[in-house]
Amino acid sequence: MSIRNNPKFLYAIIGIVLLAAAIFTYDGPEEEIPVVEEKIEIEVAEEPVIEDDKTKEFDISIVDRKMTLDPPIISVEVGDQVLLNIISDENLMFHIHEYDHEIMLVSDELKVLSFSAMFPGRFEIEIHTGEHEMEMGGMNMDVSNAEISIESVMVMDNTATVSVEIEGVEFPSKGIHWHVKLDEEIKGHDHSALMVFDEKSYTLKAIPKGEHTVYVSLVNAEHELIGNQASKTFTIETEMEPGMNMEEEHGHGEEEEAILIGFLEVMPRA
């Protein structure tokens, strides 16, 4: 049975060669990356002026709550130093999920966010806008004497209104606000805590029956803890009605709106 007489073998050889070619191509996922990057490059206004080739610099404008990249995806590789020059047409918080980097943007003022892309994945970039006016510059304030204390916790049915006293720092001002959290201590950059701006009291709703502890803490515009953390324990006597729900009632959502504006793609290195 020779190859000449039997075209089936020719089919087989072609097949095996193609299959082998296919298998070899599986090893090169990173080769795709430059294609993605090209798309980004088109939108980047300025070339990076950085010597280190592992630094990726992007100029980002946020106009009408949209990121002016098309598609709005910042693509880098693990190990890259990422430098974002961001300018926005309004005051808002720029936030990258999971990496938990955030920066307050002031209208028409260039802000720089720099970080190392340590782990791979695709992470949402959101802007947070508030009904309140976020004030900037809190980072330079002297907050060494800042202190928060719980003046009272007023319980009514399944709600508790927490009133605080703030001393040693001007409030409300310069992005300073306080975080409040039920039954768990507050950490720095604590996204599960509730943010309270401008007011000195906050009502927690739909709390289940039982003993609870409320924690409060002052934070700066970057959500870093400043000063002490205060807590107070109280008891809810009323059974919760079916359908009432803590999570629906609590959250940043009462205070502000988050808008997905793009993604940070951190590609793995082979």
Added chain:
Amino acid sequence: MKRLFFIIILIQILLIPNAYAHGFGSKIDLPIPGYLYWFGGGAAVIASFAIISLFVRSKAHDDSYRTYNLRNVGIVNALYRNKSLLNVFKVISVSLLILTILTGVLGSQFPVKNFAPTFVWVVWWGGFIWLHILFGDSWNFVNPWKNIFELIKFDEKPLRQYPDKLKSWPAFGFFLIFAWIELVYPTPAHPQFLGNIIFVYSIIVLAGMRVFGKNKWLDNCEPFTVFFNFVSSFSATRVTSDGRILLRPIASGLLDARYRFDQLCFLILILSVVSFDGLISTLFWYDVIGIDAFGGSGRYDVIYVNTAGIIVSFLAFFSIFYSFVAISRAITKTDITTLDLAQKFVPALLPISIVYHLAHYSAYFFLNGQLIIKLISDPFGFGWDIFGTSSYEIVRTIDFILLWNYQVAVIVIGHILSVYIAHRISLRVFKDGKKSIMSQAPILLLMVGYTILGLWLLSTSSI
């Protein structure tokens, strides 16, 4: 309502940044790098066709495949004979159904803190299919509604004759509704919604089985029985009516399958739904429908267009498949009608659908699936810690290169299987090697098209 949706989505994103799509949260899986994979996938399909042309021919008129009776293995036989094990599974399945309804209705309404959404969307819908691929028709054993029906010892004698002309169209309709909830309904992971809808559906199934007879209802109207039945023919094992447990080459069960027109439509619906699932989150789709993918109100913006999209994608997949079969018929000048030919070839589409489902859900299953470890200890989100696992930390680091290779590998394997099955079917239908190869040209082109589509969906930018 819109504000409530925002608040819920926002909270879950803030608290669990990696809790995901298909219902909830954001996803962190990276799209696979594109063109090399397309080339690889396409080349693999062509190569497989060439190899198949060579090797299958010798068994031209043969539908048989090797099997091994697993009952010959002592432990399998012992497990099979021990009915109490099966009963344990049945009790677990009924308990899980009740738990899902109760947690959905009474528990925390925060999706990632509630057992129902993760169990339904990730574990059951995303992962249960694996059991079918490995162990055959598991749903038949654990179907909680069937088990409740048997447990209550409802009278099995039907009150009414099932209108046989309806065939399995009710299951088609229910599956379409299920797909709409998964892909289009704005808050499919809302626990109370899930609890309520599962409760209502349970009543429908139990009533249906009582009125029309258990098996009539399950085989014709219960979409998951129909769906998992199809998947089982892809499975590596089969339990025969005489009690043998046959181990067989994966997907070979499709050679035994003979489908009616309604079943053909159901199979194409499965393929179109899993593909549409991938399509609707791509930036390309948002471009096509002219809606901004960013900054809007999420699923609320696309309800109408995606509702139409599900229907249109089914019609498109149906038309494309039908057209390619028509071309195949024209080339071979056969007397068999196009519809008849389509019914004969449609089993070959199943591997494509299944592997896309597996690839598409992989990251979602492995990452979000971990939530269930927490949730079994605190299913209602009340702060319990029944098994001591409620503080389990979700492992979020993924080896993306491994994930990409896995996704591409399953897709390519699926397509090779599809091509293999199509070719075996063509040998049976045409009984002539040359004619069967000619008939396969359009079918092969279609398969390559599906491969490219599947890989493109996994590689393109999406939200």
